[in-house]
Amino acid sequence: MAGLELNRLRKSYGAVEVIKGVDLSIMDGEFVVFVGPSGCGKSTLLRMIAGLEEITGGELKIGSLVVNEVEPRDRGIAMVFQSYALYPHMTVYDNVGFGLKLARAPKEERDRKIRDAARILQMEHLLDRKPSQLSGGQRQRVAIGRAIVRQPEVFLFDEPLSNLDAALRVDMRMELAKLHQDLGATMIYVTHDQVEAMTLADKIVVLNAGIVQQVGSPIELYQRPANLFVAGFIGSPKMNLLSGSVTAVDGDAVTISGKDMANVQLSADAEAFKVGDMVTLGIRPQRLHLSGSGALVGQVVLVERLGNETNVSVSLPSGANFLAVLDGDHVLQPGQVVTFDFATSDAVVFDVDGIARYAQA
Amino acid sequence: MKKQLPLISGIAAITVSFFVFVIPFLFIIFMAFKDRRQAASRDFSWPEGFHLWENLVEVVTTRNWMMITAFVNSSILTVVSVTLLVVLAAMVGFVLARRDAKWNGPIEFLILAGLMIPPAVVPTIWLLQGLKLFGTLHGMILIEVAYNLPFSIILYRAFIATIPRELDEAAIIDGARPLDVFFRVILPLLWPVTVTNIVVQSVGIFNDFTNPLYYLPGANNATVQLTLYNFQSQFNTAYNLLFTNILLITIPPLLVFLFFNRQIVAGMTAGAVKG
Amino acid sequence: MSVTTADSAGALQTTVRKKPIQARYPGWFILPAAVIYSVLFLAPTVSSLYFSLTRWTLFDSVFIGFENFAQFFREPFLVQGLINTVIYAVVTSGMKVVIGMAFAVLLTSNIVARGYLRSVVFFPVLVSTVGVGITFTVLMHPTQGMINETLALFGIKGPGWLTNPSLALYSVALVDVWKGVGLATVIYIAGLVAIPRDYYEAARIDGATPWQNFWYVTLPLSRPATATVIILSFIGGLRTFDLIWAMTKGGPGFASDTVASVIYKQYQAGFYGLSTAGNVVLFVLIAVLVIPLTMILNRRRGHE
Ligand SMILES: Nc1ncnc2c1ncn2[C@@H]1O[C@H](COP(=O)(O)OP(=O)(O)O)[C@@H](O)[C@H]1O
Numbered sequence: 017m018a019g020l021e022l023n024r025l026r027k028s029y030g031a032v033e034v035i036k037g038v039d040l041s042i043m044d045g046e047f048v049v050f051v052g053p054s055g056c057g058k059s060t061l062l063r064m065i066a067g068l069e070e071i072t073g074g075e076l077k078i079g080s081l082v083v084n085e086v087e088p089r090d091r092g093i094a095m096v097f098q099s100y101a102l103y104p105h106m107t108v109y110d111n112v113g114f115g116l117k118l119a120r121a122p123k124e125e126r127d128r129k130i131r132d133a134a135r136i137l138q139m140e141h142l143l144d145r146k147p148s149q150l151s152g153g154q155r156q157r158v159a160i161g162r163a164i165v166r167q168p169e170v171f172l173f174d175e176p177l178s179n180l181d182a183a184l185r186v187d188m189r190m191e192l193a194k195l196h197q198d199l200g201a202t203m204i205y206v207t208h209d210q211v212e213a214m215t216l217a218d219k220i221v222v223l224n225a226g227i228v229q230q231v232g233s234p235i236e237l238y239q240r241p242a243n244l245f246v247a248g249f250i251g252s253p254k255m256n257l258l259s260g261s262v263t264a265v266d267g268d269a270v271t272i273s274g275k276d277m278a279n280v281q282l283s284a285d286a287e288a289f290k291v292g293d294m295v296t297l298g299i300r301p302q303r304l305h306l307s308g309s310g311a312l313v314g315q316v317v318l319v320e321r322l323g324n325e326t327n328v329s330v331s332l333p334s335g336a337n338f339l340a341v342l343d344g345d346h347v348l349q350p351g352q353v354v355t356f357d358f359a360t361s362d363a364v365v366f367d368v369d370g371i372a373r374y375a376q377a
Numbered sequence: 378m379k380k381q382l383p384l385i386s387g388i389a390a391i392t393v394s395f396f397v398f399v400i401p402f403l404f405i406i407f408m409a410f411k412d413r414r415q416a417a418s419r420d421f422s423w424p425e426g427f428h429l430w431e432n433l434v435e436v437v438t439t440r441n442w443m444m445i446t447a448f449v450n451s452s453i454l455t456v457v458s459v460t461l462l463v464v465l466a467a468m469v470g471f472v473l474a475r476r477d478a479k480w481n482g483p484i485e486f487l488i489l490a491g492l493m494i495p496p497a498v499v500p501t502i503w504l505l506q507g508l509k510l511f512g513t514l515h516g517m518i519l520i521e522v523a524y525n526l527p528f529s530i531i532l533y534r535a536f537i538a539t540i541p542r543e544l545d546e547a548a549i550i551d552g553a554r555p556l557d558v559f560f561r562v563i564l565p566l567l568w569p570v571t572v573t574n575i576v577v578q579s580v581g582i583f584n585d586f587t588n589p590l591y592y593l594p595g596a597n598n599a600t601v602q603l604t605l606y607n608f609q610s611q612f613n614t615a616y617n618l619l620f621t622n623i624l625l626i627t628i629p630p631l632l633v634f635l636f637f638n639r640q641i642v643a644g645m646t647a648g649a650v651k652g
Numbered sequence: 653m654s655v656t657t658a659d660s661a662g663a664l665q666t667t668v669r670k671k672p673i674q675a676r677y678p679g680w681f682i683l684p685a686a687v688i689y690s691v692l693f694l695a696p697t698v699s700s701l702y703f704s705l706t707r708w709t710l711f712d713s714v715f716i717g718f719e720n721f722a723q724f725f726r727e728p729f730l731v732q733g734l735i736n737t738v739i740y741a742v743v744t745s746g747m748k749v750v751i752g753m754a755f756a757v758l759l760t761s762n763i764v765a766r767g768y769l770r771s772v773v774f775f776p777v778l779v780s781t782v783g784v785g786i787t788f789t790v791l792m793h794p795t796q797g798m799i800n801e802t803l804a805l806f807g808i809k810g811p812g813w814l815t816n817p818s819l820a821l822y823s824v825a826l827v828d829v830w831k832g833v834g835l836a837t838v839i840y841i842a843g844l845v846a847i848p849r850d851y852y853e854a855a856r857i858d859g860a861t862p863w864q865n866f867w868y869v870t871l872p873l874s875r876p877a878t879a880t881v882i883i884l885s886f887i888g889g890l891r892t893f894d895l896i897w898a899m900t901k902g903g904p905g906f907a908s909d910t911v912a913s914v915i916y917k918q919y920q921a922g923f924y925g926l927s928t929a930g931n932v933v934l935f936v937l938i939a940v941l942v943i944p945l946t947m948i949l950n951r952r953r954g955h956e
């Protein structure tokens with residue numbers, strides 16, 4: 017069993033640096049998700065771990081071994097590709113057993129392992145088929161089966177669900193979670209879908225432009241995003257962001273004013289601010305509620321009534337748009353002027369560099 | 378009225394094509410059935426009597442069964458050259474399609490040059506003599522491989538470029554070494570284009586006259602195309618035998634045509650339509 | 653190559669193996685092909701540049717400068733071969749383009765017996781060139797050949813196809829077209845079926861006649877196929893040897909000699925230097941004609 021250690025890992029293609037020094041430690045048995053927008057380097061980082069991309073700088077340890085220069089087959093990893101990459105000319109049985117064959121495993125052992133994997137994935141009836149005779153979900157299973165028979169210490173998944181339709185994706189997500197529980201292996205999973213990340217991960221790594229933005233449990237990332245990027249990326253709908261400036265600093269509280277709000281007092285890391293600093297205020301749409309008197313006043317633009325909740329889009333005096341997700345059903349008319357309030361502890365203050373400044377505990 | 382146009386033009390086309398393209402082949406067949414006396418008049422007439430078998434026997438046994446030697450030589454030449462072409466060209470195509478090295482450009486230039494430039498005959502003979510390959514079947518095989526590599530490489534490279542790289546990578550993670558990746562994953566996937574390649578190159582090499590003429594002299598080394606040529610003077614006036622001979626060497630391409638028409642057309646038109 | 657340049661440097665460098673990760677697509681994969689191609693094709697081609705400047709017996713060579721080339725352009729029969737080669741290439745590729753296109757249009761229409769017609773046109777491509785050559789030599793015999801005997805039935809006195817010096821080259825070219833037009837046709841067919849039907853439907857809505865259809869849709873859109881047919885058959889025409897050798901051996905006299913047949917004749921006569929010079933001439937001829945031709949055809953294509 018193996019954890020991983022990434023030390024200032026870097027990757028360049030020619031002069032273009034794609035991974036810009038990633039530090040990360042992954043514990044044995046952890047389910048880690050790399051998440052970030054398309055092109056941020058998730059796949060590249062995963063492929064560096066797999067040994068499919070040469071490492072330009074830094075050090076990669078799997079278990080206690082530095083594996084920078086170790087062949088993929090000797091790293092104790094298995095990988096599931098986005099396109100599944102099944103060998104089209106082999107049956108499912110041979111696809112799953114190919115690695116064992118290459119390793120010259122005895123026939124009986126090979127057969128047993130293939131059938132074990134097939135049983136775990138409930139695809140015993142598919143073993144004689146060719147990949148072209150399988151549905152998307154079935155191909156996905158075969159790809160996972162091929163990984164399982166290798167009995168790897170680390171599973172690597174590169175957007176494995178993105179080619180499936182929505183319903184199947186939810187099913188497979190749950191199966192993957194169960195597989196992780198059953199096998200107890202370390203899993204590293206790449207996705208650009210934050211819902212997948214939130215539901216699967218023990219630990220999420222948010223990447224942007226080749227730099228790690230934040231590492232933490234899903235709830236940590238949701239509740240205490242480290243910066244504007246994470247705040248915008250994690251959570252759906254997106255966190256509302258308003259700009260303003262600091263008008264007073266007092267103990268653990270800062271007071272912020274702007275075009276859209278007047279003298280809102282919040283708890284934040286007061287030492288990071290002085291009067292006059294430009295800041296951004298972040299509030300999740302779900303944390304807003306209607307109230308007679310509140311910090312935010314605006315005009316309703318659009319209302320979506322879903323029964324159990326109501327989404328309200330509001331235009332603020334600065335012209336900025338603002339979204340609130342209200343519990344229960346509310347009857348609101350476009351053009352109506354409404355007032356929202358929120359608990360000061362639910363708001364996040366970001367400094368001028370976009371770093372979140374939480375009150376020190 | 379309009380509906381009948383395809384029919385009328387079709388009948389016209391069939392008639393014309395019969396005279397232009399079919400009659401020459403019927404002529405060959407008729408001649409092969411005639412006896413020596415009737416064949417001498419070289420006209421398009423129905424054979425009097427059935428002499429194909431005796432003509433065949435004579436053609437095959439003449440000059441100490443030279444025809445058999447020639448068929449064996451041509452078969453070995455074709456099979457071995459084409460096998461080498463398949464494996465070697467696919468390997469080159471694989472590396473060219475997968476690597477974007479800076480010397481891909483020059484290699485492509487050399488491949489195009491190979492398609493265009495006629496081989497320098499006498500220097501090649503001189504070189505073959507130096508290598509003790511002149512007039513040997515294996516020398517001839519290497520020549521056919523060298524001359525036909527460019528076409529095969531182009532065919533393979535285009536096809537390999539359509540095979541996703543993730544397949545190689547999956548195999549690498551499964552523990553495949555480069556030779557495993559190539560022989561167990563890529564080469565089997567190339568089967569459709571390999572069939573095309575085999576068919577097109579076999580026909581070309583089997584029908585090759587010029588290169589054996591230069592590089593494979595001598596009666597023991599005769600290939601079928603050369604026997605045809607050698608026989609022409611020998612059967613000076615025996616046209617029945619000459620055409621039996623032609624008929625005999627037309628059979629292999631005919632079989633290929635019957636079974637692999639589609640692959641041949643695909644191979645020969647490859648690359649013509651892109652643009 | 654694998655040495656990292658991490659600014660944090662040494663601390664991270666626990667192991668530096670000399671060998672980087674095994675090449676995924678190793679260069680030696682091209683080695684066998686490269687060796688065969690270089691030794692048997694490139695090396696002779698390059699050395700021909702030298703040997704063409706020598707008087708050569710295969711055992712030793714005497715450098716004589718451009719004498720072989722001078723001879724090539726001095727001797728009328730050699731000059732004739734040069735001219736014949738160009739005529740042959742132009743005539744055959746021109747006819748293959750026109751006839752191939754016509755056949756392709758016919759064979760992509762809804763004509764009856766399409767499969768049969770395609771087969772019949774294509775089959776000669778696969779047949780032995782020498783066999784075809786010998787057959788047509790017999791058919792083209794001035795008095796006993798089937799062609800002239802047939803013409804005689806209509807009261808026409810057929811020409812000496814292969815015996816008339818001013819006709820022989822064109823007769824061979826005609827047989828070349830007979831044998832090769834099937835290839836041009838299938839290339840054109842592939843090009844024609846790739847033209848989206850929308851163009852024809854749009855043209856029909858505009859009220860185009862069949863002739864306008866051909867002129868404004870088919871012809872411009874099959875330009876890539878035309879380029880391929882021209883280049884393939886032009887190069888083939890310039891290099892032709894086997895058909896000419898099977899039919900006329902360059903005769904009568906030198907009337908149907910081409911550079912390729914001259915190369916063979918000089919080789920047989922033991923003039924190895926001169927023969928090699930012929931090779932270099934052919935090589936240069938192909939380069940000088942085909943490279944600009946390719947560029948013109950591709951530029952036209954780019955402007956569409
Ligand atoms: N072989 C390559 N050569 C050059 N740039 C590459 C190569 N592969 C990926 N990149 C670049 O690296 C960046 C990260 O790519 P990738 O890791 O695939 O992103 P993603 O997060 O979407 O998986 C992208 O900007 C991509 O353009």
Ligand SMILES: [Mg+2]
Nearest residue numbers: 058059060175
């Ligand atoms: Mg990716």
